[in-house]
Amino acid sequence: MQDTIYKHSVKGKRGVRFPEPGVPEKKLSEIIPGKCLRKDNLNLPELTELDVIRYFTNLSHKNFSVDTVFYPLGSCTMKYNPKINEKISGLEGFTEIHPEQGEEYSRGALELMYNLQQALKEITGMRAISLQPAAGAHGEFAGMLIVKKYFGNRGENRTKVIIPDSAHGTNPASAKMCGFDVVEVKSNSRGLVDTDELRELLSEDVAAIMMTNPNTLGLFEEEILKISQMAKECGALLYYDGANLNAVMGITNPAVMGFDIVHVNLHKTFSTPHGGGGPGSGPIGVTEELAGYLPVPVIGYDGEKYYFDYELENTIGKVKPYYGNFGIFTRAYAYILMTGGDGLKKAGEDAVLNANYLKEKLKKYYKLPFEQVCMHEFVLSGDIQKSRGVNTLGIAKRLMDYNIHPPTVYFPLIVPEALMIEPTETETKQTLDNFIDIMQNIYIEIETNPLRVLDSPLNSPVSRVDEAAAARKPVLKYDFPGKESE
Numbered sequence: 194m195q196d197t198i199y200k201h202s203v204k205g206k207r208g209v210r211f212p213e214p215g216v217p218e219k220k221l222s223e224i225i226p227g228k229c230l231r232k233d234n235l236n237l238p239e240l241t242e243l244d245v246i247r248y249f250t251n252l253s254h255k256n257f258s259v260d261t262v263f264y265p266l267g268s269c270t271m272k273y274n275p276k277i278n279e280k281i282s283g284l285e286g287f288t289e290i291h292p293e294q295g296e297e298y299s300r301g302a303l304e305l306m307y308n309l310q311q312a313l314k315e316i317t318g319m320r321a322i323s324l325q326p327a328a329g330a331h332g333e334f335a336g337m338l339i340v341k342k343y344f345g346n347r348g349e350n351r352t353k354v355i356i357p358d359s360a361h362g363t364n365p366a367s368a369k370m371c372g373f374d375v376v377e378v379k380s381n382s383r384g385l386v387d388t389d390e391l392r393e394l395l396s397e398d399v400a401a402i403m404m405t406n407p408n409t410l411g412l413f414e415e416e417i418l419k420i421s422q423m424a425k426e427c428g429a430l431l432y433y434d435g436a437n438l439n440a441v442m443g444i445t446n447p448a449v450m451g452f453d454i455v456h457v458n459l460h461k462t463f464s465t466p467h468g469g470g471g472p473g474s475g476p477i478g479v480t481e482e483l484a485g486y487l488p489v490p491v492i493g494y495d496g497e498k499y500y501f502d503y504e505l506e507n508t509i510g511k512v513k514p515y516y517g518n519f520g521i522f523t524r525a526y527a528y529i530l531m532t533g534g535d536g537l538k539k540a541g542e543d544a545v546l547n548a549n550y551l552k553e554k555l556k557k558y559y560k561l562p563f564e565q566v567c568m569h570e571f572v573l574s575g576d577i578q579k580s581r582g583v584n585t586l587g588i589a590k591r592l593m594d595y596n597i598h599p600p601t602v603y604f605p606l607i608v609p610e611a612l613m614i615e616p617t618e619t620e621t622k623q624t625l626d627n628f629i630d631i632m633q634n635i636y637i638e639i640e641t642n643p644l645r646v647l648d649s650p651l652n653s654p655v656s657r658v659d660e661a662a663a664a665r666k667p668v669l670k671y672d673f674p675g676k677e678s679e
């Protein structure tokens with residue numbers, strides 16, 4: 194385990210030395226009233242500048258990142274983020290503006306946001322976009338508020354939202370938080386929504402169906418047009434979780450599939466380093482009919498200037514202070530412009546090609562529950578390995594010893610011992626082949642020497658941690674040496 198910096202403290206070491214002041218010195222107590230002064234020592238660690246630099250640089254090298262290792266974390270689209278996007282979002286004109294400085298002094302930022310709205314309209318096929326939501330889950334939440342208000346205005350009391358059993362956990366959470374009852378629809382033997390069961394579940398109580406396409410198994414919902422027809426016939430809205438847009442952008446879009454409301458994850462599909470929980474951006478798009486319900490402000494353009502438009506008739510209000518996570522808009526916009534329409538399509542095609550290459554190679558060693566062509570990701574099952582005594586968690590941890598970030602595990606919930614692999618389009622064949630070799634090695638280890646895998650990771654600062662306790666009872670306070678109790 195890495196020591197805290199306090200353990201490296203040596204009395205008398207220092208990082209900076211100030212010059213003689215050249216004016217008479219005063220005691221602190223002569224300037225600051227006594228009751229405002231600390232009674233005890235602040236107890237900061239004492240180190241040289243170089244000590245501090247080495248400490249934090251070494252600490253930072255213990256991270257796994259897209260910039261250092263292959264990162265096939267399914268459902269997260271951990272693609273390489275071109276550094277030019279960082280450079281552009283770091284331009285002074287973007288970083289030094291303040292949200293309170295007023296519209297007339299922010300036209301450039303407004304223009305960028307407007308253009309991003311336009312680009313997302315074209316990519317999704319939707320008619321209006323709000324950039325406000327700060328994450329995918331937040332976009333879902335805003336979308337469900339729109340569903341609620343829409344039926345409220347129509348005087349229809351629809352209480353249920355139908356969600357497939359393969360869905361991301363944020364889907365039912367968002368629906369529930371908006372007061373809907375969540376009804377689960379089962380997947381069939383091919384991992385797709387069972388449309389017969391869906392038909393049974395549809396009624397006048399249903400406000401929306403939330404769908405992810407391709408779904409979280411990485412499979413394209415082939416009956417999507419039938420499903421959207423069924424939603425329409427029952428008067429329900431169709432919500433598109435666009436977190437998996439990377440597979441289909443430029444090839445098809447949710448409008449073509451018949452969706453009414455969509456969110457996209459700028460921090461997945463459109464660049465932005467997003468490990469460790471943020472920051473994110475989850476813009477939502479809607480059909481013409483629902484445009485007036487979007488969160489305000491949206492960015493308007495009157496042919497002369499760009500402006501904040503608060504005048505939406507049925508708006509659900511604001512869902513975020515100010516206008517959204519602007520630093521992510523700049524990255525996404527730079528990415529879209531640099532990649533271009535054809536480039537986005539190619540990115541999607543390559544993501545699908547890479548995933549299918551890995552799937553075909555790895556199914557020799559690990560069970561593949563769904564045989565059909567996958568989209569940008571696929572799910573394996575570690576079932577057979579579990580019967581040898583090593584579960585999927587063991588496989589994931591062992592990958593860390595080989596310097597690979599583990600795939601998503603135990604999700605979707607409908608595949609036992611799931612390993613969800615998403616290579617993304619930015620990886621080369623050499624990287625994929627190396628991963629295949631390592632997965633083969635781990636397969637052989639489990640057949641011959643499972644103990645090594647059971648004890649993994651062997652090379653990391655900590656081995657197996659109690660993940661539930663780490664999340665539920667995090668130790669956030671450190672009592673540094675010599676500190677008196679308060």
Ligand SMILES: *Cc1c(COP(=O)(O)O)cnc(C)c1O
Nearest residue numbers: 268328329330361363434436473
């Ligand atoms: C990532 C993801 C979400 C949630 O997005 P966040 O930005 O993490 O809130 C929702 N659905 C799917 C399918 C996802 O992969």
